[in-house]
Amino acid sequence: MAKDFKVALGLLFVLLVGHNASGQNARRASDDRVADQLIRQIESRYGRMRGLAAEFEQRYSAPGLQRERRERGRLVLQRPRRMRWEYDPKPGKLFIVNGRDVWLYIPADREATHADLNNVSDARFPFLFLLGQTNLRREFRLITLMESSAQTETRTLRLVPRNSSSGLREIFLEVFSDGRIMKAMLVDKDGATSEITLSNVRENFIAPTDAFDLRPPPG
Numbered sequence: 001m002a003k004d005f006k007v008a009l010g011l012l013f014v015l016l017v018g019h020n021a022s023g024q025n026a027r028r029a030s031d032d033r034v035a036d037q038l039i040r041q042i043e044s045r046y047g048r049m050r051g052l053a054a055e056f057e058q059r060y061s062a063p064g065l066q067r068e069r070r071e072r073g074r075l076v077l078q079r080p081r082r083m084r085w086e087y088d089p090k091p092g093k094l095f096i097v098n099g100r101d102v103w104l105y106i107p108a109d110r111e112a113t114h115a116d117l118n119n120v121s122d123a124r125f126p127f128l129f130l131l132g133q134t135n136l137r138r139e140f141r142l143i144t145l146m147e148s149s150a151q152t153e154t155r156t157l158r159l160v161p162r163n164s165s166s167g168l169r170e171i172f173l174e175v176f177s178d179g180r181i182m183k184a185m186l187v188d189k190d191g192a193t194s195e196i197t198l199s200n201v202r203e204n205f206i207a208p209t210d211a212f213d214l215r216p217p218p219g
Contacts, residue, residue, distance in 0.1 A: 035145040038157060039136050041179030045203075047134040051078035053205035054198040056085075062192035076205065079131050082212045098212040105214055112214065130181070139163075146172070154182055 053076045060069040073087040085095040094105040105112045137143060142160040159171045167188050174183035185195040 031145040034155065035143060035157060038145075038155060038175050038177070038179065039143060041177070042130070042173075042175065042181070043134050043136060043179075045179035046130045046181075047132060049079075049131055049204055051076070051205045051207065052131065052201065052203055053077075053207070054201040056199075057197045059195040060192070063190065065192075076207045076211060077131055078207055078212070084207070084211050094214065096212055096214050098214075103214040153177075 053074070056073060056075050058071045058073075060071075071087050073085060073092060075086070076082075076084045081097060081099055083095075083097045087093045087095075091107045093107070094103070096103040096105075100116060102115045103112060133139070136159070139162060140159040141162045142158070144158050146156040146158055154174045154176055157173045157175060159173065161168055161171070169187045169189050169191075171187070172185040173181055174185075175181055180201070181198065183195065183197045185193055187193050
């Protein structure tokens with residue numbers, strides 16, 4: 001009797017382990033299908049998009065930083081490689097990318113900084129990168145679906161860049177089922193995080209050319 005009981009327990013254990021592994025495999029396969037579908041929707045939506053305008057809220061935190069920094073404003077993205085971030089309250093700082101040039105202008109400090117785009121790593125760049133992107137898996141070595149609440153209308157993708165020179169360790173995109181990106185959280189190699197939430201988005205918005213020029217006042 002004791003031997004038969006041990007055999008029965010052993011069989012039950014094997015069945016439970018097999019069932020659990022089967023369930024995990026099925027869940028993993030389902031997550032992969034959802035991730036693939038979201039990737040296709042993002043590529044289809046932003047790959048053919050010429051420009052975008054939106055309001056944003058940016059939250060920044062970093063190891064050693066005592067308080068989280070929060071900022072708001074408006075942004076304009078446009079192909080190829082153009083963007084403008086205006087920060088509140090007006091006249092707030094401006095962050096502008098125009099082809100190869102990057103400008104940061106802080107009116108309160110009467111200071112304008114210029115750099116070459118190829119020499120700058122910034123949390124705002126991935127938004128510009130998404131415009132015209134039609135193959136995310138070529139640019140990211142890992143894309144996985146994160147767990148999400150059943151109550152939310154969005155799903156979250158984790159993307160790990162192939163190119164370490166970007167300065168980013170990973171990106172989390174909160175996405176609607178039709179591919180619209182509502183929020184992006186970017187984590188750099190030092191553990192600093194920049195979370196950007198978009199609202200009042202206008203797709204295919206085309207800004208005047210001079211929107212991407214910076215002409216700081218004299219002095």
